[in-house]
Amino acid sequence: MPHAVITGATSGIGLAFARHLAAEGYDLTLIARTRSALEDVASVLRRGGAGRATPWSADLASATDSAEVADHLRAQTPDLLINNAGTLIPDPFPDHPLEAEEHLLDLNVRAVLRLTHAVLPTMLGRGSGQIINVSSFCSVGLSAMGSTYPASKAWLNAFGQSLTHAHRLRTRNVRIMTLLPGFTRTDLFARTQWNTSHLPTWMWLDSDRVAAVALRDLRRGRTVCVPGRRYRVVTWGLRHLPPALLRHAGWDWSAPRHLWRTPPTVE
Numbered sequence: 001m002p003h004a005v006i007t008g009a010t011s012g013i014g015l016a017f018a019r020h021l022a023a024e025g026y027d028l029t030l031i032a033r034t035r036s037a038l039e040d041v042a043s044v045l046r047r048g049g050a051g052r053a054t055p056w057s058a059d060l061a062s063a064t065d066s067a068e069v070a071d072h073l074r075a076q077t078p079d080l081l082i083n084n085a086g087t088l089i090p091d092p093f094p095d096h097p098l099e100a101e102e103h104l105l106d107l108n109v110r111a112v113l114r115l116t117h118a119v120l121p122t123m124l125g126r127g128s129g130q131i132i133n134v135s136s137f138c139s140v141g142l143s144a145m146g147s148t149y150p151a152s153k154a155w156l157n158a159f160g161q162s163l164t165h166a167h168r169l170r171t172r173n174v175r176i177m178t179l180l181p182g183f184t185r186t187d188l189f190a191r192t193q194w195n196t197s198h199l200p201t202w203m204w205l206d207s208d209r210v211a212a213v214a215l216r217d218l219r220r221g222r223t224v225c226v227p228g229r230r231y232r233v234v235t236w237g238l239r240h241l242p243p244a245l246l247r248h249a250g251w252d253w254s255a256p257r258h259l260w261r262t263p264p265t266v267e
């Protein structure tokens with residue numbers, strides 16, 4: 001049985017990956033912080049006919065937990081690693097405490113670096129292995145947001161691009177794909193208290209579809225995946241249109257005209 005490790009596997013896009021891979025017969029290691037949610041997901045997947053579904057409670061923003069997970073992955077390297085767990089800060093920098101910003105970097109960047117560093121030597125030695133790093137469409141071009149979230153995800157894009165072009169990976173059948181989803185209906189926005197109720201319906205993607213497209217594109221050998229035609233057009237524009245044209249399209253979420261940002265509460 002092929003083995004996949006999915007971080008952030010109890011909800012949203014990570015859970016959708018888990019369902020798809022379970023249906024394909026993968027043995028799964030499911031990582032998130034909340035033990036009860038992990039056990040629920042693992043038992044549902046097992047009942048649905050998955051191979052082994054092993055829950056692992058770890059806070060990947062913590063240096064101790066992520067090092068422990070990395071050690072385990074070094075010893076038992078999966079066929080597929082999905083670095084999906086992530087968080088966002090909707091408020092503009094520097095309105096949040098520094099600890100919150102560091103937590104975001106620890107989870108969105110440092111944990112991905114650690115886990116990828118842990119699995120690559122064995123994947124290269126075996127001559128096979130796949131990694132999906134979950135970024136975001138908002139990390140492309142000038143979509144500034146005024147927050148550090150796109151910057152953290154832009155690191156994943158540059159990381160993936162740089163490794164993808166490395167001679168060693170290309171010649172040893174090890175693939176890294178960066179996934180850039182658009183707005184996807186998940187718990188992320190409720191968790192991070194970001195009011196998205198004013199976003200138009202057409203902007204929303206379904207997490208199940210995002211995971212299905214990502215797995216399809218991984219198997220087609222793509223190194224970057226942007227699910228949804230609308231978002232492919234948007235990301236193409238953000239990448240290729242002249243900066244002068246895009247200057248006014250930069251999204252400063254802190255600007256009052258952006259209705260979907262929750263107004264700060266005044267004590």
Ligand SMILES: NC(=O)c1ccc[n+]([C@@H]2O[C@H](COP(=O)([O-])OP(=O)(O)OC[C@H]3O[C@@H](n4cnc5c(N)ncnc54)[C@H](OP(=O)(O)O)[C@@H]3O)[C@@H](O)[C@H]2O)c1
Binds near residue numbers: 034135191
């Ligand atoms: N939803 C979107 O519109 C969207 C768009 C673009 C990109 N993305 C990216 O897609 C990825 C998944 O997002 P989602 O929307 O599916 O989020 P979600 O529904 O909030 O799920 C997040 C998952 O990550 C786990 N998690 C959170 N913090 C963790 C930590 N410190 N250590 C370990 N696990 C942790 C959560 O479980 P616990 O809380 O129990 O740990 C949960 O399983 C993220 O990287 C996000 O940035 C999302």
